[in-house]
Amino acid sequence: MNTGDLSTLLVWGAMTALTIALVAYAVDLAAIAERAQRKVPAKATASAGAAGRTATAVATPPGGTAAVGDGRSLRAEGIARTTTYVGIVLLLGAVVTRGLAAGRWPTANMYEFTVVGVLVATMVLAIVQRRRVIAFVGVLVLGIAVLALALGLLVFFVQADAVQPALQSYWLVLHVGVAITATGVFTVAFAASVLQVLQDVREVGPRPVGEAARRTDGLRRWVTGPRFGWLQQVPSARELEAQAFRLNAIGFVLWTFTLIGGAIWAEHAWGRYWGWDPKEVGTFVAWVVYAAYLHARTTRGWSGRKAAYFVFVGYAVVLANFSVVNLFVTGKHSYSGL
Amino acid sequence: MSGYRPDGLDDVFTATVTDDNPAPAPVQVPSIGFTGWLRWAWRQLTSMRVALLLLMLLAVAAVPGTVWPQRAQSPEKVATYLVDHPTLGPWLDRLGFFGVYSSIWFSAVYLLLFVSLVGCILPRTAVHLRGVRGRPPRTPRRFGRFPAQGQGTADDEPHVVVERAAAVLRRGRLPFWPTYRVDTHDEGRGTWSVSAERGYLRETGNLVFHLALVGLLVSVATGQMLHYRGQAIVVQGRGFANAQVDYDTFEQGTAFRPSSLVPFTLRLDDFEARFDPDSLQSRDFTAHVTLTEPGSDPEARTIKVNHPLDAGGAKVYLQGNGYAPDITVRDKAGEVAYAGPVPFLPQDEVYTSRGVVKVPDVSGDQPQVGLIGFLLPTAQEVGENLYRSVNPQPDDPLLVLSVWSGNLGLDTGVPQNVYQLDESRLTQSVDAQGKPVTLYVRPGQTVDLPDDLGTLTFEGLPRYVALDLRHDPALPFVLVFALAAFAGLAASLFAPRRRLWLRAAPGDDDGPTVVTAAGLARGDDVGLQPELDRVLRATLGPTAADDIPDRTSDRTPDSTPDSTPDSTRESTP
Ligand code: HEM
Numbered sequence: 001m002n003t004g005d006l007s008t009l010l011v012w013g014a015m016t017a018l019t020i021a022l023v024a025y026a027v028d029l030a031a032i033a034e035r036a037q038r039k040v041p042a043k044a045t046a047s048a049g050a051a052g053r054t055a056t057a058v059a060t061p062p063g064g065t066a067a068v069g070d071g072r073s074l075r076a077e078g079i080a081r082t083t084t085y086v087g088i089v090l091l092l093g094a095v096v097t098r099g100l101a102a103g104r105w106p107t108a109n110m111y112e113f114t115v116v117g118v119l120v121a122t123m124v125l126a127i128v129q130r131r132r133v134i135a136f137v138g139v140l141v142l143g144i145a146v147l148a149l150a151l152g153l154l155v156f157f158v159q160a161d162a163v164q165p166a167l168q169s170y171w172l173v174l175h176v177g178v179a180i181t182a183t184g185v186f187t188v189a190f191a192a193s194v195l196q197v198l199q200d201v202r203e204v205g206p207r208p209v210g211e212a213a214r215r216t217d218g219l220r221r222w223v224t225g226p227r228f229g230w231l232q233q234v235p236s237a238r239e240l241e242a243q244a245f246r247l248n249a250i251g252f253v254l255w256t257f258t259l260i261g262g263a264i265w266a267e268h269a270w271g272r273y274w275g276w277d278p279k280e281v282g283t284f285v286a287w288v289v290y291a292a293y294l295h296a297r298t299t300r301g302w303s304g305r306k307a308a309y310f311v312f313v314g315y316a317v318v319l320a321n322f323s324v325v326n327l328f329v330t331g332k333h334s335y336s337g338l
Numbered sequence: 339m340s341g342y343r344p345d346g347l348d349d350v351f352t353a354t355v356t357d358d359n360p361a362p363a364p365v366q367v368p369s370i371g372f373t374g375w376l377r378w379a380w381r382q383l384t385s386m387r388v389a390l391l392l393l394m395l396l397a398v399a400a401v402p403g404t405v406w407p408q409r410a411q412s413p414e415k416v417a418t419y420l421v422d423h424p425t426l427g428p429w430l431d432r433l434g435f436f437g438v439y440s441s442i443w444f445s446a447v448y449l450l451l452f453v454s455l456v457g458c459i460l461p462r463t464a465v466h467l468r469g470v471r472g473r474p475p476r477t478p479r480r481f482g483r484f485p486a487q488g489q490g491t492a493d494d495e496p497h498v499v500v501e502r503a504a505a506v507l508r509r510g511r512l513p514f515w516p517t518y519r520v521d522t523h524d525e526g527r528g529t530w531s532v533s534a535e536r537g538y539l540r541e542t543g544n545l546v547f548h549l550a551l552v553g554l555l556v557s558v559a560t561g562q563m564l565h566y567r568g569q570a571i572v573v574q575g576r577g578f579a580n581a582q583v584d585y586d587t588f589e590q591g592t593a594f595r596p597s598s599l600v601p602f603t604l605r606l607d608d609f610e611a612r613f614d615p616d617s618l619q620s621r622d623f624t625a626h627v628t629l630t631e632p633g634s635d636p637e638a639r640t641i642k643v644n645h646p647l648d649a650g651g652a653k654v655y656l657q658g659n660g661y662a663p664d665i666t667v668r669d670k671a672g673e674v675a676y677a678g679p680v681p682f683l684p685q686d687e688v689y690t691s692r693g694v695v696k697v698p699d700v701s702g703d704q705p706q707v708g709l710i711g712f713l714l715p716t717a718q719e720v721g722e723n724l725y726r727s728v729n730p731q732p733d734d735p736l737l738v739l740s741v742w743s744g745n746l747g748l749d750t751g752v753p754q755n756v757y758q759l760d761e762s763r764l765t766q767s768v769d770a771q772g773k774p775v776t777l778y779v780r781p782g783q784t785v786d787l788p789d790d791l792g793t794l795t796f797e798g799l800p801r802y803v804a805l806d807l808r809h810d811p812a813l814p815f816v817l818v819f820a821l822a823a824f825a826g827l828a829a830s831l832f833a834p835r836r837r838l839w840l841r842a843a844p845g846d847d848d849g850p851t852v853v854t855a856a857g858l859a860r861g862d863d864v865g866l867q868p869e870l871d872r873v874l875r876a877t878l879g880p881t882a883a884d885d886i887p888d889r890t891s892d893r894t895p896d897s898t899p900d901s902t903p904d905s906t907r908e909s910t911p
Contacts, residue, residue: 164620165643242862249831256827260820269644271567271655271806273816274558275411276439278404285397292393299386317397329404 004101004160008153010094011115015149017087018122018142024080025138031073032135032230072233077133084126084142091119101160107176108163110326114152116177118145120184124247128188134234140191171265175258179283182254183322186315189247193311196240198223200305202231241304245297248311252290259287278329282321289314383450384457392451399447403438406430410437452555459548466541474521474535477839478856486857486867490878491850496842497522499851500530503840503877507534518838531841536834540860543829550823557819561812563593566652568807573662573679574800577605577628580650580807598809600650602631607638609659609801613730618687620730625656625803641805651809658804660684660691663713663737664797669700670790675707681802682713683757689715689730694759695739698748700792706746707791708759711739711776713799723776735799737779741767741788767791835860838870840877853878 095116099106106112125141128134163172201223222228234240262283263273274280293310296302382388407415416436420427434441481487492499500522507518518534525531568585570578578584580602605628612622625641629649639647646653662679669675675697682693695709716729717736725736744764747754754760767775767788775788784795840855857870 161617161619162614162621165623168622169644242864245862246864253824253828253831256824260824263820264817265644267813268646271646271653271657271808273813276403276408277411281400281404285400288393288397288400292390292397295386295390295393299390302387302390325404 002101003097007094007097007101007160008157010090010097011149011153014087014090014094014118015146015153017083017090018118018149019146021080021083021087022139022142022146024076024083025135025142028073028076028080028133029135029139029230031076032233033228035229072133072135077135080135080138081126081129081133084122084129084138088119088122088126091115091122095119098160103162104168105173105177106160107172107180108167109158110156110322111152111158113176113180113322114148114156117180117183117187118148118152120181121145121187122184124185124188128192128243128247132235134195136195136230136234137188137191140194141188144187144191166269169265169268171261171268175261175265178254178261179258182251182258183318185247185251185254186318189244189251190311190315192240192244192247193308195234196237196244197305197308198228199231199234199240200237200308202228203237237304241308244308244311248290248293252287252294255283255287255290259283278325279321282317282325286314286317286321289317380457383454386458389451389454389458392447392454395447396451399444400438402435406435406438408436408438410439448555452552455548456552459545462541463545463549466538466545469541470538474519474533474837477523477525477531477533477841481839481841481854481856484856484858486859486870488855488867488870488874490853490874491845492842492853492878493850496528496530496844496851497524499842499853499877500532500840503842503873504532504534506873506876507532507838525841527844529841529843531839534838536836537860538835539829539833540835541830543826543831543833545826547823547826547830550819550826553819554816554823557812557815561591561810561816563591564595564598564812565808565810566590566594566598567809569657570805570807571662571681571802572604572606572805573681573802574606574609576679577603579603580652585807598651598811600632600652602629602650604629604649604654604805606803609803611659611730611801618730623656623659625659625805641803649807651811652807653809655806655808656803657806658684660689660802660804661713661715661732661735661799662802663693663735663799665695666795666797667695667697667707667709667787667792668795669697669702669792670704671701672792673701675700675792679800679802684730686727687730688727689713690727691715692757694757696746696748696756696759698746704791705743706748707787708742708744708746708761708764709739709777709794710742710759711737713737715799723778725778732799735781737777737796739777739779739794740774741777741791743767743789743791834863834865834869836863836866836869838873840873 095106095112098112098115102108107116121141122145125138129138201220223231235243262280266275266280267273289310293307293314296307296310407419409416419436420431423430430436434443438444478484494502504520504522507520518536520532520534522530522532566589568580568582568588570585572578580599582588582596582599606625607628608626610622610624610626611620613619614621623643627639627641627647628636629639629647630636631650641647641654641656643656646655648654660682661684662681664679665676666674667676676695676699680693680695682691684691691713693711693713695707697707697709700706714725714727714736715731716727716733717725718728718734719725725738742759742761742764747760747763769775769788777785777787777794779785779794779796781796781798784793786793836857836859838855838857840853843852843854845852853874855870855874857866859866
């Protein structure tokens with residue numbers, strides 16, 4: 001077996017570990033949800049108006065699960081944490097061996113981009129979950145991570161190899177490396193923003209009936225219902241917004257660097273710093289959307305939940321810029337290797 | 339515009355400044371008349387809400403450029419699209435969808451955005467400049483509503499405690515880098531307090547960031563006006579001079595000065611290409627050139643992808659390469675009608691190259707000759723008279739040409755593409771069976787042209803490079819403004835802006851001095867409470883520090899009301 005194959009094997013191993021972590025987080029989430037459901041009847045009377053909920057409490061927690069106050073499963077959290085660390089170590093090994101096999105920095109095609117991006121996302125996740133585990137963020141980030149790795153291995157995979165002259169530059173490390181890191185950070189920030197919106201909907205609770213209220217009534221009833229009881233375990237919407245902002249701010253600064261670094265590299269390689277290449281446009285659009293997010297946060301009437309919607313759009317653009325633009329649009333950035 | 343408050347300034351942070359003397363809320367008196375309307379429009383334009391709207395518009399307006407082909411990048415695709423969509427195409431064209439980034443609507447959005455930005459940032463800059471010279475705000479009477487709080491006791495007199503706190507705050511954490519601006523206040527009846535503020539850098543960063551964006555736009559526009567760009571194909575052993583006539587294509591900005599064309603010359607001595615032996619992908623291209631700048635000796639230099647050559651204030655990029663078969667055509671009379679290398683354009687990874695040879699200068703009344711066909715660097719026969727290239731390196735080159743004769747149409751005055759043959763007044767040579775004649779020529783071979791047109795010799799196979807030369811005097815400015823924007827952004831997002839207050843009051847009945855403290859930060863700031871705790875501990879000493887709950891070690895997010903970015907901002911008038 002050569003080094004390249006070893007790298008691929010390590011990625012498969014990491015995917016397995018992360019899948020176990022994903023399941024463990026899901027079990028944790030389920031335990032919390034279950035516990036919360038049993039508490040719901042008491043709450044339902046307290047917050048009248050959210051009627052129509054049927055608290056179908058199913059007792060019997062999973063055998064041997066050490067449940068704590070709010071229903072968290074400490075054992076599941078322990079497993080999730082450990083397997084996430086294992087996954088990170090395996091991914092690190094995979095990235096290093098891939099670099100050795102190719103004889104260069106391993107961020108030159110979509111497969112490598114995916115593997116390194118997942119590595120960054122899981123590392124940020126591990127940092128964010130260090131003090132306080134939020135099972136939902138774990139489920140969302142690891143769900144995206146496992147999916148990305150599967151796509152990487154099954155669709156984007158190419159053999160480790162040297163690269164064409166246009167990619168032979170230290171900017172491959174700086175520009176692409178930072179872009180991947182930003183994507184990883186944005187992924188966790190996105191999860192935090194999703195949670196923030198759910199929590200906000202839940203906290204605000206049923207609103208007086210009105211046209212706007214009726215339109216979102218379905219979502220609200222769903223989120224305030226017992227199915228989302230686990231949200232009680234989650235920090236408040238305001239704290240989540242602060243957390244999401246911190247991560248998005250870091251991601252945005254990294255993205256700004258990606259944009260500037262890309263322009264400098266384009267100036268070296270293609271003789272122009274900006275040429276409205278599809279990839280450049282995508283990066284620019286994502287940047288503008290995240291700038292809009294930062295503005296929305298400080299615009300009266302747009303902060304909080306509405307600002308989080310910009311994160312959804314921004315993250316969607318980041319993902320589309322990686323996938324759609326690489327695979328379906330022809331441009332100068334044809335580094336997918338497919 | 340008296341009483342005008344720049345947008346984005348009213349938040350919990352500024353609210354404290356006006357804590358004890360609330361500023362009058364800006365009242366919008368509907369003024370009548372033209373200037374009133376102008377003023378109203380200006381306020382709308384420079385509001386955060388409109389900035390937000392314009393930003394989103396900019397994002398949306400940039401998208402069509404990736405959906406439809408753009409003339410600036412790929413004119414041939416636009417032409418194809420127009421042929422394929424005869425009804426929709428012209429409409430899209432009229433609306434600027436094939437030139438999105440120079441269209442009126444795209445320009446309108448970003449110009450409005452920048453007007454809004456200037457209108458928004460200049461007043462803010464004025465406010466900030468005043469603020470930078472100001473003092474920290476007075477200690478508020480009550481600390482109850484602040485996000486960070488602390489308390490403790492001390493045996494020293496209140497003013498001693500306060501002086502010590504002031505010293506701690508002034509010192510900062512790094513030597514010679516004072517962080518806080520500090521004032522102490524005698525509040526009467528033995529009570530003293532200290533107020534401190536840091537983080538002017540945050541707002542400075544924000545302003546630098548926005549102003550740098552304006553600088554960036556101006557530099558880019560200036561570069562557009564002054565730049566020139568030329569493209570030249572240079573065959574091994576040949577050269578060119580930096581003069582407009584020597585370029586195959588030349589493009590210039592509206593304010594281009596011919597004096598910026600420094601008359602250097604460049605000769606291509608050699609070109610090396612390396613390919614991966616298995617995947618045949620390119621691995622390295624190096625052009626060895628001799629550069630002669632006016633007034634200096636010729637110099638040997640190299641040009642590589644990612645490593646352009648600096649010459650005469652311009653940069654020379656290696657943009658492409660290929661083969662230029664060296665061909666000699668003799669006419670029926672044996673006179674040389676054409677001699678020289680003809681660049682062929684590579685079509686794929688193995689450099690199957692397409693090219694055209696035009697032979698207009700035939701003697702007598704012989705028809706002109708046009709040859710069109712392919713060069714295969716390493717030919718492999720895959721069927722009877724069917725060849726393909728299997729390697730980009732010239733291991734076994736083969737020219738495959740068909741022959742046309744008649745009038746090349748070069749004297750019609752209409753500029754012709756050198757890579758295309760205008761076949762309208764030419765006829766193709768055919769053999770006895772009426773099948774088109776195909777010539778297969780290897781280097782060194784001479785073949786007879788059909789129809790008694792003469793002979794063709796394939797003399798050799800030099801390589802050529804496609805060079806792209808660009809001069810943009812605004813480049814350093816673009817870089818400096820981009821980096822300034824980056825630094826400003828980082829400062830504005832990560833530099834904490836904080837206010838801390840500490841009050842020391844005499845204890846009841848000769849008890850120890852009672853110390854209370856509070857902190858406020860602009861935006862979201864996890865470090866605020868730990869900072870307050872640090873200052874308290876440093877002021878009160880380790881003994882009294884027992885009173886201070888150590889929040890740094892076992893903090894969970896919900897035990898610290900970090901910041902209140904949303905609700906408080908919404909509730910300010
Ligand atoms: C080219 C267009 C613009 C871009 C790309 C842009 C980008 C940004 C970014 C990334 C931030 C975040 C930095 C921070 O929070 O300190 C920001 C903040 C800010 N921007 Fe802009 N901006 C633009 C135009 C404008 C305009 C037109 C206005 C005025 C209406 C404006 C006013 C502000 C203000 C007030 C903040 C600070 C928010 C705060 O207090 O935290 N910006 N801008």
